[in-house]
Amino acid sequence: MLIDGKWAEDWQPVQATDAQGGFVRQISSFRNWVTPDGAPGPTGTGGFRAEAGRYHLFAALICPWASRTLIARRLKGLEAAIGLTILEPELTDQGWRFGADPDPVMRATCLHQLYTRADPHVNGRATVPVLWDRATGCIVSNESADILRMFSTGFGDLAGGPDLYPADLAPEIDALSAAIYPVLNNGVYRAGFATTQGAYETAFHEVFATLDRLEGRLADGRAFLHGARFTETDIRAFVTLVRFDAAYHGLFKCNLRRLSDYPALSAYLVRVLALPGVAGTVSIDHIRRGYYSVKALNPNGIVPLGPELPWAAGLA
Numbered sequence: 001m002l003i004d005g006k007w008a009e010d011w012q013p014v015q016a017t018d019a020q021g022g023f024v025r026q027i028s029s030f031r032n033w034v035t036p037d038g039a040p041g042p043t044g045t046g047g048f049r050a051e052a053g054r055y056h057l058f059a060a061l062i063c064p065w066a067s068r069t070l071i072a073r074r075l076k077g078l079e080a081a082i083g084l085t086i087l088e089p090e091l092t093d094q095g096w097r098f099g100a101d102p103d104p105v106m107r108a109t110c111l112h113q114l115y116t117r118a119d120p121h122v123n124g125r126a127t128v129p130v131l132w133d134r135a136t137g138c139i140v141s142n143e144s145a146d147i148l149r150m151f152s153t154g155f156g157d158l159a160g161g162p163d164l165y166p167a168d169l170a171p172e173i174d175a176l177s178a179a180i181y182p183v184l185n186n187g188v189y190r191a192g193f194a195t196t197q198g199a200y201e202t203a204f205h206e207v208f209a210t211l212d213r214l215e216g217r218l219a220d221g222r223a224f225l226h227g228a229r230f231t232e233t234d235i236r237a238f239v240t241l242v243r244f245d246a247a248y249h250g251l252f253k254c255n256l257r258r259l260s261d262y263p264a265l266s267a268y269l270v271r272v273l274a275l276p277g278v279a280g281t282v283s284i285d286h287i288r289r290g291y292y293s294v295k296a297l298n299p300n301g302i303v304p305l306g307p308e309l310p311w312a313a314g315l316a
Contacts, residue, residue, distance in 0.1 A: 062290025192252030
């Protein structure tokens with residue numbers, strides 16, 4: 001954890017809880033936007049013009065929030081325009097660290113060093129993803145939802161691929177994305193990091209009620225959550241679903257059912273993984289090693305060999 005820009009104590013998965021003992025997620029501290037002309041976005045300051053080679057993405061294959069941005073970068077054809085560094089999957093006492101894929105900015109060993117470089121007085125955990133601006137030597141954003149939207153709409157002619165946020169579906173995308181975030185995307189974390197039985201049970205029931213609703217939504221034969229078109233909402237849902245059986249079912253105690261018990265959701269995973277480049281953003285090995293490295297939940301560090309994932313054939 002960073003206090004006034006200095007690493008002060010060992011990494012912990014939970015920084016705050018509510019009155020019921022529920023997990024409270026840290027608010028992202030950098031909220032600027034890349035735009036085609038450098039104009040200010042919805043939050044933060046302007047000056048971040050879309051330019052090839054200017055920005056660099058730091059991500060981890062374990063992390064669903066970072067994986068949102070990896071999928072969007074790939075589908076929008078931004079690999080040549082935006083550099084990428086993948087951090088090690090295991091979380092250390094100093095949080096995310098660099099390994100075989102070194103830091104190209106300042107040759108740092110841990111991600112929190114980049115946070116201090118960007119803001120010498122920063123507080124909180126150093127999280128992924130991070131979108132770094134090489135031109136100014138600062139963090140543009142560490143909010144995955146914002147980076148996902150930037151990759152969808154903020155890079156202008158540098159981007160191609162499918163429209164992940166089509167105007168005619170925007171209200172529906174915003175509504176469903178907002179509905180699944182607290183009860184599924186963050187719901188599994190609320191279950192896994194709950195500090196009271198009541199907080200755990202509330203999150204647990206919300207997770208499975210949401211999975212039931214999504215199963216019903218896909219049961220009409222539609223390819224994706226909003227019909228035939230793959231959108232931001234699909235990215236948001238997929239990154240949680242693809243980790244469910246490997247991590248959340250066991251480690252986070254979301255064990256009423258496995259995702260493989262949902263026929264429509266299982267078929268949906270296969271369709272999303274078949275999209276060009278998406279499978280390359282998923283590493284079951286990193287997911288298992290990363291989640292089971294969290295000492296607060298798995299103090300002995302034993303990484304399970306299962307479960308078998310029929311849809312994961314060919315994934316690393």
